[in-house]
Amino acid sequence: MADGDGADELRERLQRVGDCGVLRFITCGSVDDGKSTLIGRLLFDSKLLFEDQIRALEHDSRKYGTGGHEIDFALLVDGLEAEREQGITIDVAYRFFNTEKRKFIVADTPGHEQYTRNMATGASTADLAIILVDARKGLLTQTRRHTYIANMLGIRHAVLAVNKMDLIDHSRSGFHQIVSDYMALAEDLSFASITAIPISARYGDNIFQRSKLLKWYNGPTLMEHLDQVEAAADDVLDKPFRFPVQWVNRPNLDVRGFSGTVTGGRLRSGGTIRVAHSGKEAVVSRIMTADGDLDRVNAGEAVTLVLDREIDITRGDMLVEPNSPSEVSDQFAAEILWMAEEKMHPGRSYLLKSGSQTTPASVTALKHKLNINTFKKEPAKSLDLNEIGICTLSTSKLMAFDRYKVQRETGAFILIDRFTNQTVAAGMIDFSLRRASNTHTHVMDVNKARRAELKGQKPAVLWFTGLSGAGKSTIANLVECKLARNGRHTYSLDGDNVRQGLNRDLGFTDADRVENIRRIGEVAKLFLDSGLIVTCSFISPFRSERQMIREQVERGEFIEIFVDAPIEVCIERDPKGLYAKAQAGKIDNFTGIDSTYEPPDSPDLHIRTSEVSAETAAETVIDELVKRGLIG
Amino acid sequence: MTSNRATVSEYGKRFKSQYRRQRELSPHLRQLEAESIHIMREVAAEFDRPVMLYSIGKDSTVLLHLAMKAFWPSKPPFPFLHIDSLWEFKEMGKFRNELSAALGIEMIVHVNEDGRTQNINPFIHGSALHTRILRTDSLLQALDEGRYDAAFGGGRRDEEKSRAKERIFSFRNTKHAWDPRNQRPELWHTYNTRIQPGESIRVFPLSNWTELDVWQYLLEEEIPIVPLYFADERPVVKREGALIMVDDDRMALEDGEIPEMKRVRFRTLGCYPLTGAIESEAASLEDIVLEMLTTRTSERAGRLIDFDEAGSMEKKKREGYF
Helix, strand or coil: CCCHHHHHHHHHHHHHCCCCCEEEEEEECCCCCCHHHHHHHHHHHCCCCCHHHHHHHHHHHHHHCCCCCCCCHHHHCCCCHHHHHHCCCCCCEEEEEECCCCEEEEEECCCCHHHHHHHHHHHCCCCEEEEEEECCCCCCHHHHHHHHHHHHCCCCEEEEEEECHHHHCCCHHHHHHHHHHHHHHCCCCCCCEEEEEECECCCCECCCECCCCCCCCCCCCHHHHHHHCCCHHHHHHHCCCEEECCEEEEEECCEEEEEEECCECEEECCCEEEECCCCCEEEEEEEECCCCCCCEEECCCEEEEEECCCCCCCCCCEEECCCCCCEEEEEEEEEEEECCCCCECCCCEEEEEECCEEEEEEEEEEEEEEECCCCEEECCCCECCCCEEEEEEEEEEEEEECCCCCCHHHHEEEEECCCCCCEEEEEEEEEECCCHHHCCCCCCCCCHHHHHHHHCCCCEEEEEECCCCCCHHHHHHHHHHHHHHCCCCEEEEEHHHHHCCCCCCCCCCHHHHHHHHHHHHHHHHHHHHCCCEEEEECCCCCHHHHHHHHHHCCCCCEEEEEEECCHHHHHHHCCCCHHHHHHCCCCCCCECCCECCCCCCCCCEEEECCCCCHHHHHHHHHHHHHHCCCCC | CCCCCCCHHHHHHHCCCCCCCCCCCCHHHHHHHHHHHHHHHHHHHHCCCEEEECCCCHHHHHHHHHHHHHHCCCCCCCCEEEECCCCECHHHHHHHHHHHHHHCCCEEEECCHHHHHCCCCHHHHCHHHHHHHHHHHHHHHHHHHHCCCEEECCCCCCCCCCHHHCCCEEEECCCCCCCHHHCCCCCCCCCCCCCCCCCEEEECCCCCCCHHHHHHHHHHHCCCCCHHHCCEEEEEEEECCEEEECCCCCCCCCCCCCCEEEEEECCCCCEHHHECEEECCCCCHHHHHHHHHHCCCCHHHHEHHHHCCCCHHHHHHHHCCC
16 A cells, blocks of 8 residues: 555655644633633544544533533543533543644643642643633633643743634624733733634634634634744753753663753763762763664753763762752742642651652741732741642752752652652742752761760650650650669650740641641750750650651661550540540640541550550560660 | 564564664654653652563553663563453464563563453453453452552553543552542652552553554554554454454354455454454555544544443543553
C-alpha cells in the first residue's frame, strides 16, 4: 500500500503533526460557562473522534444530556460515574488533540471553589489558560479566582474566551465591556499575554471556524492562537542551566553518569557546571543518551552527564550554571496552597519534596492568607483546605532552588504529611531568607560530648506521652528520683513549669499545641546539649510533633514512653478535676474529650498504668536506660 | 511491504554498541519521551522493588523501549513481569521470549495456577470470569508474591474516560484498590512516592501519549512488534460481529462455522478468543499509521471486555485491574 512515494508523503505528513512540539493548556470557568462543551467541541472539530465514540456520545446525550436531542459535547469529557450523574467535573481530566502544527494536552479542571487544588494541579504544567466567561453574566467571583490561580502557578498566557456570544446576539459592545473589565482585573498580574476572543462553543464559532456572525472581530480564532503562541518550553531555554540529579548511572567501574532532565537553559559538552550544594565545579566530558552522545542539550531533555573529575554527587544534588547558580538555603518565603482536609499548622513537621530533593520542613511563620476572590491579604493562624498563605519555611537540610517566578520546576515544591503520606500542599518559592554562605555555626570548644563526659553520663530525652491522668508526671518523677539517687544529672519539663513561663502566650487549639511542643522540643534539645537526662511529661497528642523531636536529636537519644491508660480510667482518676470541667463544657479542646490523641505506633516503651504500679513502671524505664547503655 | 519491519535480533544490538540515530525524532515525540524517562528514573530512585508490567502489546513494547533508553548504558534496574492468561496468541509468547533474550532483561512470567487447574476457558466460562481469574487475580498474586512497591503499566489517558482522570503515580491501598475520589494531587513533575508497607503505586509513564503517538514512535524508533499487528492471511470466524482468529484447537466451532482465510490484523493484542481482528491491507508500520490517520473506530472497540456497560473500566480499575 505505502510504496516508496507513499512512505515519503506519509513521513512529511507526520513531520507536520507536532512540528511545534506540545502545548499544554487548562480551561477554567464556572459550572455553566460551557467548559466541557468547549473541550468536546475541540475534540469533535479536530476530527479526532472515532465512530464508536460518537455513537456512545449520541447514546449518552439521550440518557444524561441537557440539550434535548442535540449532541451534548460535555458528556465526552465527564469521565467518572459520579461526575456524570452529578453533571459536574470533579477531577482534572487530561484530553489530547492535535493540529498539523502541534500536539495539545488539555487539562480540564473543575470550577468550584472546593476544587481549587484540582485546578492548581492542572495549572502547574500548563503553558496557557483559557478563562471562560459566559457573555450574559460577565466576570464572576470565579473568574477572578481562576485568573489569580493561573497567575500564581506561573502560566504565561491567558485567553479570555467570551462564550455563548449567540445568547447576546453577537453584540460587539457586550464583548468589549467584558474585555475592559477583565483588563482592569488583571492589571497587576504578570501574564506575558492576554488575548480576548468572542466564541460560541456550542456552535463552533471562532473555535476552528471563523464566525460569520462575529464579523466585527478581526483577531485570531481560538485555534489560530493556540497554534502559534509560545510554549513555556521555549521560554526556559534562555534561563540559566539547571539539572536536578535523579539517579546515578553506574554501568561499570569506569563510567559514573548522572541522569536527570534539564529543567532550565542549555549546556554543551565541554562546558563547566557547579554542584549547587558543595560549590564544587567540573567540566562535562560526555552528554550520554541511548541515541549516541550529544554535543549540546536543551531544557526539557532527559540525558546522562559524565564529568571530567570525581566529585561527590548524589540524587538530590542540583548541577547549575557556575555564573548564575541557584539559591542554596534552609529558609525561604513561599506561597503555599493548602490541599488537605486537615488544617495546616505552623511549626508542624512535613516532608518537603522539590525536584529530586526531599527533606523534613516546617512552616515557621504564616504571615497572612490571601482571599482569592478579592486578592486581599487577611491575617491567619492556620490554613484550611484550598486556602493560600504567604509563609516562611525552614528545612532540615540545605536546599537548592530558584524563585518560582523565574524557573518553575526548580522553584516549586510539595509538602507531604509524614503519617498519611498525602500531598497536603503545593508551594511556590518567592525568595531565599538567608544565604547558606552567610551563616556558619560558631564551633565551641566545650561541646556536648565534653559536657556529658564531665557529668559521667550519656544524655537522653525521656518523652512521656499519654492522656491527662494516665500517670506521666508520677512516673517521670519516680524515674528522676531514682536517677538522682544514682548521681545522675537530670531535669524535668512538664506542663506546669513550661505553660506558666515560656509558653504563657499559647492556648489549647491544635495550632497552639503544635507550637507548644515545638518550643519544648527546642528546650529539651538545649538541655540535651548540656549533657542532661531530660524527662518530658506532656500529653503531646500528635504523632508529627513527637516524630519531629525524635529527628532533631541524635539516634538513640529520644526515648518515647507511651503511658497508656483507658480514657475511662483517666476520667475516674481525674487528679486535677479537669475531666469533670471538660465534660461540663467549661474547658474546650480537652484531649480525649473534644480533641484527639494519636497514640504512638511503635513507642520505645509501652506502659499500661491500669495494669502495673507507678513504681514498677519507673523500674521498667530505668531497666530500659541500662539496656541501652545510657546509664551503668 | 514488510522490508521496514525491524527484526528482534537487530534491535537487540542497538543497545549493545554505540548507536547513532540517523533522523531526528519528531519534536513532540521527543518531549513525550523525555517526560516518560523522567518518570521511570524517579521510580528507580525512590522505590525499593519496582517492576514493569509487560503485556507484549505495542504500548508495553514502547514502555520497555523507553526503559532501555532511560537507564542506558545500564540495564533497567527492575524486572519485567508478564501475566500469562494461557489464552494469548501463540505468536505473542514467541515474541516475548525472543525479545527478552535479545535485550538480556529479566522477564518473569506468571500464571494463576488455580485458574490453570480449574481449566478456566473464556468460551465456556465467559470473558468476565476468565479475565478476573487469569488476569486481575493473577496480577494481584504476582504483585503480592514479588512484594513489588511500584508497578509500571502502559495505560494511556486517551484510551478511556476513567483513565483520563488517573494520576501518573496512582496510589493503591494494601488491597490493590484504586479510589478515584481520593487521588493525590499531582503538580509539576514532582511525584509523591511515599507509601506505607503493603501499599503500592501504579505508574503510567505513557499517560500523555495518544494511540497515534505510540504508532508514530514505533515507526520513527524502528521498534519491532508482534507480527499480528500487520495484515496477513489468517483463519477467522465471525462471532457477535467480531472477527475471531482460530489460533489453536481449543476453539470449538459452532454449527455452521467454517474458518475463512482473511487478510486481517489486530489493533490490540490479548486473549485470542476476546480480541477481534479488523480486515486490513496494512502490512508495515507506515501502512498502519496511514490507516490510523483515516480510521474511524477507536482501538478499544476491538476489546470485547469493555462492552459490558458504561463505566466498566472504572469498576475493573477499582478492583485492581491495570
